[in-house]
Amino acid sequence: KAGVTQTPRYLIKTRGQQVTLSCSPISGHRSVSWYQQTPGQGLQFLFEYFSETQRNKGNFPGRFSGRQFSNSRSEMNVSTLELGDSALYLCASSLEGARSTDTQYFGPGTRLTVL
């Protein structure tokens, strides 16, 4: 079974631009969670989608948004990029995103650099 895939793997943008990242979950997985990883803050939860609905959201500004399609693929968008948005963006998929026993499997990540 193929794992979680993310595209693109690397991105370089300038301040003020916007960016869209894509995530394809493991086949049969309907929940997709997004995380930001930086050296200073570690791994932080951005949001979670299930059946095209955002069920949960972390403490990030509104510049960070996402969506999920009917095939469970998900995208996240960051508008008006800031230098501090430079990070590794990870998506993880799980069967249902339920509160217990559901295991999240991570994709390879997208390395975003904002200049």
Add this chain to the structure above:
Amino acid sequence: QKEVEQNSGPLSVPEGAIASLNCTYSDRVSQSFFWYRQYSGKSPELIMSIYSNGDKEDGRFTAQLNKASQYVSLLIRDSQPSDSATYLCAVIGTSYGKLTFGQGTILTVHP
């Protein structure tokens, strides 16, 4: 107090030794606990999950959970240089799809 705290590293052990990684969490309603391994420049990879009090063994890895003490640990027996990585403790509580991670412990296994 951080929601999930791991023992400060880095941790260095000789090849063949037991590496002990510890994690405490603050939310008593936390239900599921995970250990991920992350190599430099790579994404987190699941090693173990544990949901009930006690020990769970998988090969050279043993996870231990004590909900009363809000403590979870990972033991790596017969440590190998290939085990050198950052180990992340993660907890899922009452909100959908949200793993809360500790800051990670860097483990180095030297030959």
